[in-house]
Amino acid sequence: MVTLVIIVVVGLLTGIAIALVSRWFGVEPNPVEEEVRNLLSGANCGGCGFPGCAGYAKALVAGAAKPGACSSQCAGAAEKMAKLLGVAVVHKEPKVAVVFCSGDDMKATRQALYNGINDCRDAMIVAAGAKTCAYGCLGLGACARVCPFGAIEINEHRLAVVHKEICVGCGKCVGACPKKLIKLVPKSAEIHVHCMNPVRGPEKFKACKAACIGCGKCVKTAPEHVKLVPGAALAEVDYGNPPPEALAEVCPTHALRK
Amino acid sequence: MHKIFHFYGGVHPKESKVSSGVAIVDAPLYPLYTVPLSMHIGAPAKSLVAVGDTVLRGQQIGEPASFVSSTIHSPTSGKVKSIGTCLGPAGTQLPCVVIEADGQDTPADPLTPITDWRNTDPAILRARVAAAGIVGMGGASFPTPVKLSIPPGKTIDTLIINGVECEPCLTADHRLMLENPKMILEGVEMVANMLGVQNVFIGIENNKPDAIEVLTKEATAYTAPAIHVVPLKVRYPQGAEKQLIYAITKRQVPSGGLPADVHCVVQNIGSSCAIAEAVILGKPLYERVTTVTGTPLVAPGNWRFRVGTPYAEAIKLAGGLKEGAQIAKLISGGPMMGMTVYSQSVPVMKNTSGILLMGPDEVKQYTSKACLRCGRCNDVCPMQLMPGILSVQIENERFDDAQSWHVMDCIECGCCAYTCPAGRPLVQHMRRAKSEVGAKLRAQKAAADAAAKAKAEAAAKAAGAEAPKADK
Missing domain, CATH: 3.40.50.11540 (NADH-ubiquinone oxidoreductase 51kDa subunit)
Structure with a gap:
């Protein structure tokens, strides 16, 4: 009986204390900020450059940012936000992540059997990941695990592949890849040179049958769209003037592909 | 005692x-020596030779590039065949000088022997x-x-x-x-x-x-x-x-x-x-004693190898493999702290204390299970860390927590992984955390240095701006 009384009294006192404290120190939520935040995707991907959706919403209301930086919100949401805040939308160019490697297990060799922790960044500590090509995708999925949208898949031949239609270009995977194989490129580009190894052609062809061997066929066919990387046996798509999809047909190793 | x-x-x-x-x-002379220019902690040595140069045994071919660096000497006489990179025991490419031996093994002029070293200035000895x-x-x-x-x-x-x-x-x-x-x-x-x-x-x-x-x-x-x-x-x-x-x-x-x-x-x-x-x-360090051992070998033993000798030659010297034996793992160093290498072209370096081969029956496939919280790793950790707790933190990428639990004090001895009944890859976890925390600390230090430099420059500028006023 005494116990019950004590519990009830303590409960009442605590309740009163909480009620008073919340009245004195309570922070009024900014209704505009709340509304703006609701228009964002809530993925907290960081693609806008602010710490999470709440951070971007705060910056928007404070006038430090313009609507349109969120790449994962629904269509029309940016316009709604702009109307709400009375400012103009500044659309940024839609980007997607691309894994610049074609060397899956069918084409690229591995020089050792790695059976440690199943993560690229852990594998890098052990003999740099055991793939013969120093610029080869390890296929252990560090990028796939950090992707908040599930846009990256490790295919059956252990190569990371970005699904362009799902990717919003937030860039989280760029930092996760220990070999720095992922880059954000304009979504309008259809084909890319999926290789980043700068060494001589025959050398990398030994390690990977899908390497860009720097033969220059694509450059000769379409010099306005593709150029050779200076000092490396490597072609690079000019993202200011992306090549048409048909150009992929000239590449003998199919490093230049979709 | x-x-x-x-x-x-x-x-x-x-x-x-x-x-x-x-x-x-x-060890006998071999036709080709791949001498890495980075056989030490610190900056790789700067090459002093060019392709086609003739070098003699003990001749200096690399000079220290910074305070924490070292001098490199040629292991034998011959010609510099190429200067490039070679695979090191850590799996990374190291800058190296490839020397084609001429078989004469002509010594270079040795450093002057200091026989009366007891009465020599320690600075000269250093x-x-x-x-x-x-x-x-x-x-x-x-x-x-x-x-x-x-x-x-x-x-x-x-x-x-x-x-x-x-x-x-x-x-x-x-x-x-x-x-x-x-x-x-x-x-x-x-x-x-x-x-x-x-x-x-x-x-x-x-x-x-x-x-x-x-x-x-x-x-x-x-x-x-x-x-x-x-x-x-x-x-x-x-x-x-x-x-x-x-x-x-x-x-x-x-x-x-x-x-x-x-x-x-x-x-x-x-x-x-x-x-x-x-x-x-007056003999520079260009050779060392290395143990070549392991159950697949016919005749394990100890040899004095010149630096740059490929592991393949060392294995041949130890009698090669027993009939029917296979190499499942090739380790540079000992079984506890050595590094697994995947190529027999890795050269013997100044720190190669052993070359160890393991057969398929000695190498266990990795099967990591959840931590049992048995605490055996705590009992064996010579640094008195808590590897089990650390590994769970690191698995969840809580590197800040790991840092406050002193992961940077780990010496990577491998006692925890050796004793773990769940077969957890504890050392790999520690190394991951050490690399992540180390990178963070280096970035912090660089930022602090840059801030200090900017502050000093601003102060100097302010002083410079004030100085002309003082002249008037």
Whole structure:
């Protein structure tokens, strides 16, 4: 009986204390900020450059940012936000992540059997990941695990592949890849040179049958769209003037592909 | 001294020192030597030769690129075939000089032997150690001249010579102690004089009674300072710097500190021998004793290899593989801390204490299970960390937590992973966290340096702006 009384009294006192404290120190939520935040995707991907959706919403209301930086919100949401805040939308160019490697297990060799922790960044500590090509995708999925949208898949031949239609270009995977194989490129580009190894052609062809061997066929066919990387046996798509999809047909190793 | 010394934790793996009775043999000359320019901690050496140059044995081919770096010498006479990169034991590409031997093995003019070294200025001896390119030959390959130049404000009163060789399978230091005790002790006295210390200990594990006996007998001739041979309990990692200091002096190196913080310097047996050879014979460090061992080998043994010898030749020298035997794992170093290499083209370096082969029945496939919270790793961790807790934190990428749980103090000895009943890859976790936290600390330091520099520049600018006013 005494116990019950004590519990009830303590409960009442605590309740009163909480009620008073919340009245004195309570922070009024900014209704505009709340509304703006609701228009964002809530993925907290960081693609806008602010710490999470709440951070971007705060910056928007404070006038430090313009609507349109969120790449994962629904269509029309940016316009709604702009109307709400009375400012103009500044659309940024839609980007997607691309894994610049074609060397899956069918084409690229591995020089050792790695059976440690199943993560690229852990594998890098052990003999740099055991793939013969120093610029080869390890296929252990560090990028796939950090992707908040599930846009990256490790295919059956252990190569990371970005699904362009799902990717919003937030860039989280760029930092996760220990070999720095992922880059954000304009979504309008259809084909890319999926290789980043700068060494001589025959050398990398030994390690990977899908390497860009720097033969220059694509450059000769379409010099306005593709150029050779200076000092490396490597072609690079000019993202200011992306090549048409048909150009992929000239590449003998199919490093230049979709 | 009859007390047996040891430290907290540790494990006692099967010793498997099968080659301890096999005398050291000089390896024959090989046609090609791949000499890495980065056989030490610190900046890679700068190459002094060009393709096509003729080099002689012991000729300097690389010069230190910074304070923490080392000199590199040619292992034999011949022509420089190419300068490029080669695969190192850590799986990374190292800059290297490839030397095509001419078979003559013509020696270059040696460094002047300093026979009267007892009356020579320690600074000259230290310069000789640097010129001979001597690094710690136990495995970490820290440049010895850096170790011997004591930072200002630190005092050294104890020199500990590491003859522990606690790694299973390895016997190179053991053989060196048996076969060359005089040179080792000369080297020990040299280092003691360079540091000006009075307490000199040689720590040797109890499983090498013959080495203890030989060195104790020989050490009686040394009185200034007296050299004490200390038998130690057989316990891995007795040969780790901090553990050895604790076992012998009962001093604890503070977290993040160096042996100099507890007034100690630890030096390897092989390095002591190399220092003596550099001073007395004028011979630079271009060869070392390496154990080639493992169950798939016909005749495991100890050889004196020139640096740059490929592992494939070393394996051939040990009789090659037994009939039907296979290599499942090739390890540079010992089984506990050695690095698995995937190519037999990796060259012997100044810190290659062993080349170990393992058969398929010795290599267990990795199967990581959840931590059982049994606490065995806590019992064996010689740094008294909590590897189990750390590994769970690291698995969840909570590197800040791991840092506050002192992951940076981990010495990667592998006792925790050795004893873990769940087969967790604890060392790999620790190494991941150390690389992540290390990168973070380096970035913080760089940012702090940049901020300090900007502040100093701003202050200088303000002072400069004020100065003309003062003139008026």
